[in-house]
Amino acid sequence: MVDFDRELVISTLRQVLTGQEIVTSVQSESGPMFTVAVPWIDNGTVLGAVFVQTAAQTVYSGFHSLIWQVVLAALIVMICSALVVLLITRPMIRPLKQMAAVSREMAEGRFGRRVPESGSLETRELAHAFNIMAAQLDELEQTRKDFIANVSHELRSPMTSIQGYLQCMADGTIDREEQERYMQIVLDETKRLSRLVGNLLNLSRMENGTTELALSDFDIHESIRRVIIANMTQLDEKNMEVELNFGSDPMYAHADAEQIYQVLTNLLSNAVKYTQEGGKITLATRMENKLIHVTVADNGPGIAP
Secondary structure: OOOOOHHHHHHHHHHHHOOOOEEEEEEEOOEEEEEEEEEEEEOOEEEEEEEEEEEHHHHHHHHHHHHHHHHHHHHHHHHHHHHHHHHHHHHHHHHHHHHHHHHHHHHOOOOOOOOOOOOOHHHHHHHHHHHHHHHHHHHHHHHHHHHHHHHHHHHHHHHHHHHHHHHHHHHOOOOHHHHHHHHHHHHHHHHHHHHHHHHHHOHHHHHOOOOOOOEEEEEHHHHHHHHHHHOHHHHHHOOOEEEEEOOOOOOEEEEEHHHHHHHHHHHHHHHHHOOOOOOEEEEEEEEEOOEEEEEEEEOOOOOOO
């Protein structure tokens, strides 16, 4: 039971009836008391007042109870929010973890794996872009391997010819009267080898599309004959027959003679490589709509696509 201070109540009411708002805390015999008094004013006249006085313990107990309710409610909200966030983010995190695992494999040079395009719209778009990137890297890696293989082939062809002719001249297989002719072939092959190395050094220009072709008019049949002579050692080793079916002779082309020579060398070398011993290789040319068509055919088993 709270005992009210009679004089405090009367003093407070006198002040509030003059139009003042009273909010105060005083120490009474029963302990701290909160007092709130608000005048009721109508047209400038104080008609009455609202007077509230209560013990501080009552306010504090209610306040503490409210605090615990707020803390409990906040804790429940946090737990529910954490569960909702976990349920929402889990489908998004799973493909991200898969991307991280695939990325580590790609760093080790393995580009075959892809990530599933599932989850939210944003996650699917990210996975789709990641798979496109992986496919492009895989294609780039395959291009790199093909490039190395082609470069090795390009370099091996003239080196094999040079070694074969020099070995024949050293063994006396080639007559001295013919040595000058074959020495010229060896010299041409060394020049071609030097140009191949130069092309490798200018690879960046080739990738940027700034390489200029040395265009000229030349007899395509003469280029074919040079290629056959340069690969004669390989042809003789496999006892292969070469047949030439030329159209009008001479047949002039307007192109980069050295690049065409390399293409013809690759085609003939592949035909020799994939044709059995004693086989036959046919090289033919024809003119159609002002374009020269060159065909290199063999009777070997062919190359799987």
